[in-house]
Amino acid sequence: MTHSPFWQNLFRPPHKQKQHICDLWLATPIFTGISHRQCRSLVAEMAVRRYQHDEAIFEQGDVGIGTALIIKGSVQICSGNKVLATMEEGDFFGEVALVIEAPRTATAIAHGDVEIVFFLRPQLESLLSQAPRQGAKIMQNLARVMANRLGSTNALLEAMHVNDQPQSGDHHVVN
């Protein structure tokens, strides 16, 4: 029972990994250009969530309110029975929920024991009102990350389209 994630989340010892989490966030493209001090104050409000093997971090269609950063273990992103990607320590996912209130588009499942921290939309909105420059920087970074992912998806779709119909060349995915 003491190994249950519920009790571990409730009675976890004060962790000494704030600096490690801060370093991991600063290494992500979302936190590029954010000061170390600002990052530390954001991390101070984040809680480490622990998940057991095969436990869902979130499921497709769930409400999302933040992006998750893996600080230990690996996470599989699935759609139906298909594994779309495997994320490792230092990777982040679910960043769309930071910007809009939309259902999760895929399911994230813990692969082995996993530790995660969430950067939540209320935190970002509070940062935007209290430190607008830093908040705007994160928004700009988020826009870059999503534009890059959209670009990769477009390229992937285009490649699939070309493979399906090699003779056509005028069709593009509209962003």
Add this chain to the structure above:
Amino acid sequence: MWLINSMPSGMKAFLCFACVLLVTSILIWLLNPVIIPVLVSLVLYVCLLPLHDWLTNLGWRRDMSAMAILLLMMFVVLVPGSLILGAFNEQALVWQSKASAAGQSLNQLLEVISNQLAQWQFHMEVDQLKANILSSFSSDEGGLLNSVSNVIVNISSSLLLVPFITFFLLRDFESLRNKLLNALPNKHYELGWLIYFKVANQTQGYVRAVLIQQSILALVAAIGFWISGFESPVILGVIAGVLGLIPYVGPALGLIPPFYLVLANQPVNYDAMYAAVLVIGIAYLIDNLLVIPLIVARFANLHPLVALLSIIIFGNFFGILGMIAAIPSLAISNIVYRQLLLSFNPKRFRAMIA
């Protein structure tokens, strides 16, 4: 667990909502002895939070910022607040001493109205009505003025607690909130944050908007009473502002103190009653046409009948405080229930977003 999993999503949402309601009711019941200072402190916390955030953003430590705001509050809010409440209490005692004169004037007024109605072939139970109204003005334990005076004394004594509760709210509320929300099971962690975020946003916006609205209402009413030559126009204006917190019945309640004053002063100047109706009418006209659409309308999107019934029911159980809290409580419950319903039914959520 199997039973819960096999339930339809609407039933799950309802069960979850019932649990939230139960926990909230238990909390309110536990806090009952200190409910007024806690509510006043929460309102102050919401008002002072932007200043606190600004100071912490300048690099002040949270406890230093909370302490500075506490000291500021002691000198700028609490001392004048105590003086104003003291003046209120004195005025309430003066008005109470005029209760018998007001009763006699009311008696005469009701006789005149009754005779007038009899000429038009309408008959009313004047004696019963007189007995009811006079008993509410009498100086015994249940008297209206006595209860107003008691409320003022209670608020004054609980004001001592307000600065301390507000200080700890400013210093520790966020960490306490984080701890409580972090204790949620993994499955409901994000949902918990989402509901908290929506409720907090709406409530903070509502409290600030209503405070601005009532201040404008009180100011307009006070100026109106001053122009009309009423004694204690500021107190009458503030009472109208505070009673304006009670939707629908607020304007009618706001007329009671000026009517009482008119009846208590001999000889009775009945024209002043029309003036009071005009002042309250103009104040509420400005309130309804300008202030509410610009400031408050964003918040409670409730059907008027539901709102009216909730005010009556809450008022019946919790008195004036219940009437004031009825609309925000219902609006918050509405947000929580809708969010739970969406969360337990992803298809509906996707359809709503699309």
